[in-house]
Amino acid sequence: MQNLVTIKPNQKHSKRGRFGMESTVVDESKSDTTLCSISDFRVMVINPPQAFSKFEVAAGISPPLNVMYLGAVCERKGYQIKCLDALVEAPAQVTELKPTYCARSLKYDEIVGRIDPATHVVGITNLFSVAFPIVLDLTKHIRADYPHIKIVVGGAHPSGTPKETLKHPSIDFVILSEGEDTFIELCESIRTNHYENLPAMDGIAFRKGEEIIVKPKTKFNQNLDAMPFPARHLLPHNRYSELHEAHGPTQAKYTTMLSSRGCPYRCTFCTPQLWNFSWRIRSAQNVVDEMEFCVKEYGVTEFHFEDENLTIDKRRILEMCNEIKRRGLKVKWQTPNGIRASVTDFEMLKAMKDSGCYHITVAPESGSQRVLKDIVQKTQKLEQVNLVIERASKLGINVAAYMMLGLPGE
Numbered sequence: 001m002q003n004l005v006t007i008k009p010n011q012k013h014s015k016r017g018r019f020g021m022e023s024t025v026v027d028e029s030k031s032d033t034t035l036c037s038i039s040d041f042r043v044m045v046i047n048p049p050q051a052f053s054k055f056e057v058a059a060g061i062s063p064p065l066n067v068m069y070l071g072a073v074c075e076r077k078g079y080q081i082k083c084l085d086a087l088v089e090a091p092a093q094v095t096e097l098k099p100t101y102c103a104r105s106l107k108y109d110e111i112v113g114r115i116d117p118a119t120h121v122v123g124i125t126n127l128f129s130v131a132f133p134i135v136l137d138l139t140k141h142i143r144a145d146y147p148h149i150k151i152v153v154g155g156a157h158p159s160g161t162p163k164e165t166l167k168h169p170s171i172d173f174v175i176l177s178e179g180e181d182t183f184i185e186l187c188e189s190i191r192t193n194h195y196e197n198l199p200a201m202d203g204i205a206f207r208k209g210e211e212i213i214v215k216p217k218t219k220f221n222q223n224l225d226a227m228p229f230p231a232r233h234l235l236p237h238n239r240y241s242e243l244h245e246a247h248g249p250t251q252a253k254y255t256t257m258l259s260s261r262g263c264p265y266r267c268t269f270c271t272p273q274l275w276n277f278s279w280r281i282r283s284a285q286n287v288v289d290e291m292e293f294c295v296k297e298y299g300v301t302e303f304h305f306e307d308e309n310l311t312i313d314k315r316r317i318l319e320m321c322n323e324i325k326r327r328g329l330k331v332k333w334q335t336p337n338g339i340r341a342s343v344t345d346f347e348m349l350k351a352m353k354d355s356g357c358y359h360i361t362v363a364p365e366s367g368s369q370r371v372l373k374d375i376v377q378k379t380q381k382l383e384q385v386n387l388v389i390e391r392a393s394k395l396g397i398n399v400a401a402y403m404m405l406g407l408p409g410e
Helices: 065-077 108-113 129-145 156-160 180-192 195-200 237-243 284-298 314-326 346-354 369-376 382-395
Strands: 014-016 022-024 042-047 050-053 080-085 094-096 101-104 121-125 150-154 173-175 204-208 211-215 254-257 260-262 279-281 302-305 332-339 357-365 398-403
Touching (some): 065 121, 121 180, 357 382
Parallel strands (some): 357 398
Antiparallel strands (some): 050 101, 173 204, 204 211
């Protein structure tokens, strides 16, 4: 397979690609050569610079769960893993790339300078399409200094546009959707030099000669309780609370969490198709285990649940709230990514309040029921949103709301 062989860091074995980038050359005679042992295999996962407009008030800085989960599975596998959040390392540093388009974080050369030359794989997360030009520039800088490193990108943007993403020779692989299992499988193929395994992988895109091969994501982790907790120790975790730029308001030292993955609903503006409309949960016991671990290990007393839909399963939410109280955890928590009003009732809100929830976000999206039905296709009535806001306010829970303006046909 062309452009898929791994070159050891001290080897000069590359040629200039058709876009002026370095690309590796196939050497099938070495296809059975293992690059190194598991314990010597080096991986770095990067949260890239933040795309930032001069006209924005703030864009926010929160602990990146995707980076921390990848760090955790790499650590469990036994790799030498490093994580870098380029944003939290230099939040006040803004580089103008175009008249109104800026990158906020460490500069490209500073990021490249943090990479161990002996690294084998660099993974970069790319959630938003607006940030892809920055991610692409970063991959070009890494490729220029370290042509031997395999560069992998993942996240919502490349998952939705894998072929377009791989047209750029500075990117070797795209991981689609939920990435932990596929990322480890890919790293093992790189480490053992067995690229013939790629076509059998789930949720990956790669180049075979001039052809771009996309293997759709079809298998999703159904046992989230078996996942390791996010590797918060691989990032400067105290820094996030010090900056006070969380996704939602903060009142104490906080961290981000996921108690579930995916979403079963089919709103037109969102990305549930990347999860195959699957919704999977962690048990209440496992969720509170992580909360208690964070309290004891990091002194965290506030939790921000970034679930797409935290309150879909009423029984689980009540169990989670009761478990927090049973363990005597004196914590605060909130739902900055939003909850669905149509499935959230007074009993749930009361239990949430009693267990430390002080802030929720609802997502009416629009004040027009026609827009919700015909354009957004969100099966939720505005009366349901109003009722949740009213009930939460009576309980003393602060409420925020997400609205979208300028939808086509609005």
